[in-house]
Structure formats: structure tokens, C-alpha cells
Amino acid sequence: MDVFWSRGYHATALPDLLRATKLSRGSLYAAFGDKHSLFLRALDRYIADALTRMDVELDPRREPVDGLRAYLAGYVDRTSGANGRRGCLLVATAMELAGQDAEVGRRIASFFKAMEARVADALSRARTAGKLADGVEPSSAARILVCFVEGLRVVGKTAPTRTTSQATVEALLDRFIK
Amino acid sequence: MDVFWSRGYHATALPDLLRATKLSRGSLYAAFGDKHSLFLRALDRYIADALTRMDVELDPRREPVDGLRAYLAGYVDRTSGANGRRGCLLVATAMELAGQDAEVGRRIASFFKAMEARVADALSRARTAGKLADGVEPSSAARILVCFVEGLRVVGKTAPTRTTSQATVEALLDRFIK
DNA sequence: CGATTTAAAGACCAATTGGTCTATATATCA
DNA sequence: TGATATATAGACCAATTGGTCTTTAAATCG
Numbered sequence: 120m121d122v123f124w125s126r127g128y129h130a131t132a133l134p135d136l137l138r139a140t141k142l143s144r145g146s147l148y149a150a151f152g153d154k155h156s157l158f159l160r161a162l163d164r165y166i167a168d169a170l171t172r173m174d175v176e177l178d179p180r181r182e183p184v185d186g187l188r189a190y191l192a193g194y195v196d197r198t199s200g201a202n203g204r205r206g207c208l209l210v211a212t213a214m215e216l217a218g219q220d221a222e223v224g225r226r227i228a229s230f231f232k233a234m235e236a237r238v239a240d241a242l243s244r245a246r247t248a249g250k251l252a253d254g255v256e257p258s259s260a261a262r263i264l265v266c267f268v269e270g271l272r273v274v275g276k277t278a279p280t281r282t283t284s285q286a287t288v289e290a291l292l293d294r295f296i297k
Numbered sequence: 298m299d300v301f302w303s304r305g306y307h308a309t310a311l312p313d314l315l316r317a318t319k320l321s322r323g324s325l326y327a328a329f330g331d332k333h334s335l336f337l338r339a340l341d342r343y344i345a346d347a348l349t350r351m352d353v354e355l356d357p358r359r360e361p362v363d364g365l366r367a368y369l370a371g372y373v374d375r376t377s378g379a380n381g382r383r384g385c386l387l388v389a390t391a392m393e394l395a396g397q398d399a400e401v402g403r404r405i406a407s408f409f410k411a412m413e414a415r416v417a418d419a420l421s422r423a424r425t426a427g428k429l430a431d432g433v434e435p436s437s438a439a440r441i442l443v444c445f446v447e448g449l450r451v452v453g454k455t456a457p458t459r460t461t462s463q464a465t466v467e468a469l470l471d472r473f474i475k
Numbered sequence: 476c477g478a479t480t481t482a483a484a485g486a487c488c489a490a491t492t493g494g495t496c497t498a499t500a501t502a503t504c505a
Numbered sequence: 506t507g508a509t510a511t512a513t514a515g516a517c518c519a520a521t522t523g524g525t526c527t528t529t530a531a532a533t534c535g
């Protein structure tokens with residue numbers, strides 16, 4: 120997963136994968152079939168990790184606003200400095216392959232949908248707790264947040280400082296939270 | 298430019314470039330040096346186009362809020378349906394190369410800076426015109442908008458409907474404009 | 476027109492691509 | 506131990522990569 124993550128699909132060659140998996144050529148093909156299948160497995164793992172992380176951060180038993188803060192803080196962490204420069208396998212894959220590769224496209228689309236649903240849910244709970252600013256509607260606010268964090272990952276490629284990202288996130292949250 | 302745009306750098310092979318430029322192999326190398334230089338030219342053109350478009354949309358002689366609306370409407374257009382699926386050369390390049398290729402990285406970073414400056418400027422003018430919501434600070438709001446529109450391009454890869462994107466953009470603008 | 480520059484076509488190159496296969500070594504197990 | 510299954514290393518493959526070079530055709534210009 121790591122090697123696809125930091126180089127992208129096309130730029131990752133078989134020798135890279137052999138080094139990363141410490142497998143011989145034969146064993147790798149026996150285990151995974153081909154490069155494309157291996158990539159799909161890596162992508163699936165990346166997605167699963169991201170979703171379970173969100174399930175922890177946005178756990179319904181937590182204070183919803185705290186959850187959203189934790190969720191956004193995670194993005195601040197992953198999009199500033201060296202972490203930011205490394206980028207995001209999902210966004211990179213979306214841009215590189217989602218248009219051409221149907222199997223990839225489906226995964227990307229369903230991930231965004233799942234993410235949006237979780238955020239919308241947290242926002243709903245925040246609203247019933249009276250913590251949402253007036254006029255904020257959970258479902259459209261969730262779409263905004265999803266776009267925003269994915270955009271953070273793009274801009275994060277230029278390795279902004281943590282304080283910058285943090286301030287941006289806080290300014291955004293200020294518009295939605297009471 | 299078009300062929301890099303719709304396929305990305307690594308996935309674009311010489312034959313694709315020859316077909317797109319209608320040049321012979323020799324002439325192409327005489328004119329541009331190599332694939333990388335040609336790509337840089339394409340990227341520069343893409344960036345120049347984007348910035349002049351913004352200069353029109355956010356023209357200081359226009360009503361700043363109208364300008365921001367036009368700017369965002371352009372993104373709605375480019376990120377929904379087939380346009381969305383096609384993606385954005387800049388975002389794709391940021392994810393594919395910005396981390397590894399210094400020449401590309403500089404261009405990406407300076408583009409985001411330039412875009413943010415233009416948006417911040419428009420927001421400043423909107424504020425002096427009394428059109429900004431209370432507590433909105435132009436510079437951080439500009440960073441938010443930049444992240445948001447770049448995120449739109451990412452999510453746009455899943456080809457959302459125009460109405461969805463439109464509604465999301467309006468909901469966001471509602472939080473910033475009085 | 477003929478001479479000269481310019482560009483096209485495509486042969487050619489070494490290196491690399493993803494992928495297969497065989498020979499060898501290493502476990503595993505009776 | 507000896508037989509068998511498993512995984513390794515790496516030779517090997519055709520196709521493709523980015524890039525060069527030569528030959529031929531098309532403009533250009535006096």
C-alpha cells in the first residue's frame with residue numbers, strides 16, 4: 120500500500136512492489152494475480168482504514184462537535200508539512216484513475232458517499248444538541264466539509280505549515296458551529 | 298495540453314503526444330526538447346488560462362459578490378457531469394508530481410498562492426462594501442474557498458449532478474455573504 | 476526553374492514495462 | 506532420515522517506454 124501511496128499507480132513499477140512486499144516475483148503473482156489486483160487490494164485497505172478511523176472520531180457516543188473537531192484535526196495533521204507532501208492515496212487515485220478505471224471509480228464514489236454520510240450524521244446530532252449555527256443544514260454542510268477536506272489534501276501537497284491549516288479549519292468550523 | 302489533461306503525465310505516451318500535436322517525432326523533439334519540457338509548457342498554459350479567467354471573473358470593477366458567484370459558478374460547471382469526470386490538470390498534477398518534481402511543485406504552489414490572493418482581494422472588497430457576514434476574515438475565508446473548490450474538483454471525478462454541486466456552492470456562500 | 480531549408484515518416488536504440496517460467500533452495504511432514 | 510510441497514532467485518519474454526537519427530518528401534526562396 121505504502122509504495123502506491125507515495126508514488127501513484129503508473130509510477131510504481133514491479134521492482135518497487137517486490138522491494139516493498141519482500142516477495143519474489145513468482146510469489147507476488149501467485150498471491151495477488153497482477154499489479155492491478157494488488158493495487159485494488161491496497162486501495163481497499165486504505166479506504167477501510169479511513170472509514171474505521173472516522174467511525175472512531177465520529178462515534179455517536181461522543182459529543183458530536185468534539186468528534187467533528189477530532190475529524191478535522193486529523194486532516195490538519197495529514198495535510199501539513201511532510202505528511203501533506205506525501206499526499207493521499209485516495210485523492211491521487213481519484214485523479215489518476217477514477218475516470219478511466221471503472222472498478223476504481225466505483226470505490227472512490229462509494230468512499231465519498233460513505234464519508235459524507237458519516238459527517239452528515241455527526242452534524243445532525245450536533246443540530247439536535249443545538250450546537251449548529253442558524254441556517255446550517257446537515258446534508259449540504261456535510262458535502263461542503265467533504266469537499267473542503269479533500270481540497271486540503273490537494274493544497275497540502277505544497278506542504279503548508281500546521282498553523283496555517285489549523286487556522287483555516289477553525290475559521291471554517293466557526294461558520295458552522297454555534 | 299488536452300492529452301496530458303485527460304490522461305495525466307505518466308499515462309501519456311509519446312504516440313499520444315504525436316497524435317495530439319500532429320507533429321512528427323523529430324519535429325516534436327526539435328520544438329520542445331523532451332516530454333517533461335512539453336508537459337511543463339502545457340501546465341504553464343493551463344495555469345495562465347486559469348488565472349486570466351479569474352481576473353475576468355473577479356475584476357475589481359465588478360460587484361465583488363457577483364464576481365465570487367461567477368467564480369464559483371465556473372467551478373460548478375467544470376466539476377459536474379462529464380466535465381467533472383474529465384478532471385483538472387492542475388489537481389491531477391499536484392497529486393501525481395508535485396511531491397517528486399520540484400519544477401512542478403513550484404508551479405503548483407505559486408498557482409494556489411495566486412488564486413488565494415485573488416479570492417482574498419475580492420473578499421476584501423466585499424467586506425468594505427458591507428457584504429460579508431459578521432466575523433468573516435478575508436484571508437482565512439480565501440484559504441477556505443481555495444480548498445473547497447479544489448476539493449470540488451476531486452469529488453467532481455465521481456461526476457455529481459450539476460444541481461448537487463450548485464446547491465453545495467450556494468450553501469457555502471451563504472455562510473460567508475450577508 | 477533549381478537550390479536550399481524544413482519537416483515528415485519511420486527505422487532504430489537501449490532501457491524498462493508487466494508478466495511467465497524454470498531451476499534451486501528451503502521447509503514441512505511421514 | 507527421505508519424500509514432498511513451497512517459495513525463492515532470476516533468466517527470460519514480448520511489448521512499450523522515451524529518445525535519436527537517417528532518409529525522403531514538401532516548402533521556400535533566389
